[in-house]
Amino acid sequence: MRVNVYHALQTTLQAKVLAEGLHYGKQGGGSRQPFAARANAFLDEHYPRDLGAHNLMRQKCVYAFLELDGMVLDVTSGRPVAPTHWYPGAGKVPLRLSIDASIGYVADLNMYDHIAGLLAHGPTPGLSSLAYRYWRSMLPLGHVVEHYTVASRGIIAKPTAPIHLPRDLGRVEVLLTRSIPPSAITAL
DSSP states (O other): OOEEEEEEGGGGGGGHHHHHOOOOOOOOGGGGGGHHHHHHHHHTTTOGGOOOOOOOTTTEEEEEEEETTTEEEEEEOOOEOOGGGGGOOOTTEEEEEEGGGGEEEEEEHHHHHHHHHTTTTSSOHHHHHHHHHHHHTTHHHHHEEEEEEEEEEEEEEEETTTTTTEEEEEEEEEEEEHHHHHHHGOOO
16 A cells, blocks of 8 residues: 655755655754753664564664555654644655555654653653553554544544554654655745
């Protein structure tokens, strides 16, 4: 199943990315910030081996914004925004990525921020179990597109969604486990 997700890119990198694509394994500037770098390294160290190898390494994934029901889900507020009104921030350009849903996973950004905040204060008891819960809460992108919809209170499960899925999702981000070729990228 092909789906669209969105990526915020530094304007200075636009020509290079449109020519070469986005590369799995190369982190953007935001991921190199101390807050994110520390959290990503910790979470990668605590990846549950029983989940198998899905290339879900935070230090290598391409990050994206979820599109659901034709709306982009902003990672800051969690609110849906029409793609034509989505503003990724100063010095950044929005990109639409047309991808196979099988390479994407939807992550709980609230849990990520909680773990990153705790790490900023040094070792905390129970942090390993939070990391385990973070990884276990990951949902395949195709499941989210198929079983969730945008509602006034956020992302909620459709009435037909399997009962084992969470009934609602908070702020989310998409982790892409493969490189994205230039042919799948559109500058907006």
